[in-house]
Structures are given as structure tokens and as C-alpha cells.
Amino acid sequence: MALSESSCIIGQKGNERAQIALSSLIHALYENDLVALARLVTKENKSPVLVMLAPSIEADIECLVDVQVPFAEDVRHYTFAPLDKVVTMKGKVLMKHRNLPTDEQDEAMNDYVDSMNLMNFSTDEEGYSFTH
Amino acid sequence: MAEVIASIDYPRVKKVRPVPSYRGLLTIGGPEKFDDAIAIDVERYPRTKRAAPPSATKYVPPKEAEKEPAREGDIAIHGGSVALQRTYKIKRDGNEVEVEKEDLDKAYLYGRTIVNISDADLNVMKLQTDAELGIIGFVEKMGVSNLFFMVVDDSSSGTWR
Numbered sequence: 001m002a003l004s005e006s007s008c009i010i011g012q013k014g015n016e017r018a019q020i021a022l023s024s025l026i027h028a029l030y031e032n033d034l035v036a037l038a039r040l041v042t043k044e045n046k047s048p049v050l051v052m053l054a055p056s057i058e059a060d061i062e063c064l065v066d067v068q069v070p071f072a073e074d075v076r077h078y079t080f081a082p083l084d085k086v087v088t089m090k091g092k093v094l095m096k097h098r099n100l101p102t103d104e105q106d107e108a109m110n111d112y113v114d115s116m117n118l119m120n121f122s123t124d125e126e127g128y129s130f131t132h
Numbered sequence: 133m134a135e136v137i138a139s140i141d142y143p144r145v146k147k148v149r150p151v152p153s154y155r156g157l158l159t160i161g162g163p164e165k166f167d168d169a170i171a172i173d174v175e176r177y178p179r180t181k182r183a184a185p186p187s188a189t190k191y192v193p194p195k196e197a198e199k200e201p202a203r204e205g206d207i208a209i210h211g212g213s214v215a216l217q218r219t220y221k222i223k224r225d226g227n228e229v230e231v232e233k234e235d236l237d238k239a240y241l242y243g244r245t246i247v248n249i250s251d252a253d254l255n256v257m258k259l260q261t262d263a264e265l266g267i268i269g270f271v272e273k274m275g276v277s278n279l280f281f282m283v284v285d286d287s288s289s290g291t292w293r
Contacts, residue, residue: 005180005182008177012155015173025158035270042176044262046263
């Protein structure tokens with residue numbers, strides 16, 4: 001859903017007051033599991049864009065990461081036929097059909113997707129992390 | 133040459149001087165209207181940016197037989213940068229008539245009617261904005277699809293259509 005390349009927002013350089021104020025905001029967002037929605041105009045008379053600001057806290061830098069999010073007009077809504085049932089012309093709902101996957105096919109696809117999960121990529125069999 | 137080919141296997145990250153894309157206030161609650169609103173001086177820098185390969189420029193390659201310019205002045209067309217020249221033409225009674233760029237104006241199609249809107253009129257209709265970064269609300273992170281964080285950019289302009 002993001003529309004753009006991301007940017008980071010930091011407090012004005014050399015302005016300790018601004019840096020502390022922004023840090024408080026970043027921590028408040030982080031602790032409450034919130035993100036902020038903001039209206040951004042980078043230069044006078046440019047069109048406004050909506051951005052989502054997410055807190056990013058790392059050892060050496062705290063910042064708000066922003067990405068552009070779509071306006072309602074930017075989102076295209078499509079309707080597709082359901083994958084788990086077939087509705088006939090007469091409105092009858094079929095759960096078994098030659099276009100529908102069998103239980104074995106569902107299971108196989110499920111396993112295939114699970115095997116591509118990279119969430120545990122950086123941990124070994126005993127669950128120890130070995131990154132960095 | 134082998135060294136060059138081998139080096140292509142590793143992406144070289146270009147060092148880029150940070151240029152702020154926005155400098156100004158991050159506001160909560162409209163400080164121009166309310167005393168207790170929050171305004172923080174911030175700077176915004178690109179975090180991810182598509183790394184585009186260097187673009188090629190057009191030039192006129194020398195013809196094989198003419199590597200040596202016959203006359204002194206001929207060198208000008210062999211190599212060097214190429215200037216683009218545009219001409220605007222309209223169809224009049226089956227003939228193409230050249231028109232000056234200064235004579236062109238913007239118009240919109242309303243059905244099959246061409247409605248002329250001058251630059252002056254367009255400027256009046258343009259939304260007047262001031263540079264700002266104003267927080268308009270907060271959303272629970274859980275309510276935001278993870279896909280939000282996957283930045284997609286399929287255009288060179290940075291905006292999406």
C-alpha cells in the first residue's frame with residue numbers, strides 16, 4: 001500500500017530542544033504501538049501528500065520513517081471470483097468443482113508457502129540467532 | 133577485463149551527500165491557531181531511493197569511412213552532444229502547418245469540445261499550499277497492513293499513478 005520511497009525525519013541539526021521533542025514523540029509512538037498519519041507539503045504550492053510516520057529506534061539513531069500512503073482515489077478496487085467456491089449462473093454454491101483445488105492440493109500449497117517463510121532464516125535448529 | 137567483470141558481481145554503493153527533502157516544522161494540532169499545539173523543527177532525508185544506473189547520452193558516432201574528417205569543420209558532427217529540436221505542427225486542409233511554441237495554449241477535452249483554459253486561470257484554480265508536515269492523526273500499528281512497510285516504486289518520478 002505504500003506509494004513511495006521512504007524518508008527519515010530527524011530533529012533539526014544543532015537544535016537540542018527539537019531533537020529532544022522529536023525523541024519524545026518517537027518514544028511515545030513506539031511505546032504505544034502507534035504510527036502517525038501526516039499531511040506533507042515539501043515546498044510552497046506543491047500538492048499535499050499523505051505520509052505515514054513510523055518510529056524507528058536504533059542504537060545510534062532515532063528517527064521517524066515516512067512513506068507516502070494513497071488517497072482513497074488512488075486505490076483501485078477489484079473484485080475477483082472466490083477461490084474456495086464456485087457460484088453458478090443460477091446462484092448455486094458449489095464446494096467441489098474441477099476449477100477448485102482438492103484438499104491435497106491445498107495442503108501442498110500450504111506447505112510450499114510455509115517452506116518459503118524466511119522469518120526463522122537467521123536462527124539455527126536450536127533456535128539461536130546467528131546474525132551479525 | 134576479467135577484473136572488471138568480476139567486480140560487477142558486487143553492487144557498489146554510491147556515497148551520496150544527504151540533501152534534505154523537507155526542512156521545517158513537524159506540527160501537531162495547528163500551532164498557527166492554538167497556543168498549546170506542538171511544533172518541532174525537523175529535517176527530512178531520503179532513506180531509500182532507487183539506485184538508477186547512469187544514463188547514456190546521445191551522440192553521433194563517426195562513420196567508418198569518415199574516421200578522418202575531410203575538412204577541419206567536419207569534426208563538429210562526429211561526436212559531441214546532440215541538441216534536441218522540437219517542432220509543433222497542426223493539420224490544416226490535409227497539410228501540416230508549423231506553429232510556434234509561443235502560440236500554444238492548454239486546453240481540456242469536454243466531450244468533443246475543446247475548452248481552452250489559460251495558464252492564468254489554471255493558476256487561480258491551483259491549490260495554494262504552504263510547506264508543512266502536520267500530523268493529522270494516529271493509527272494503531274496493528275491496524276496497518278505490514279505491506280505498508282514494503283516500499284514499492286514503479287515509477288521514476290517517485291509518485292504513483
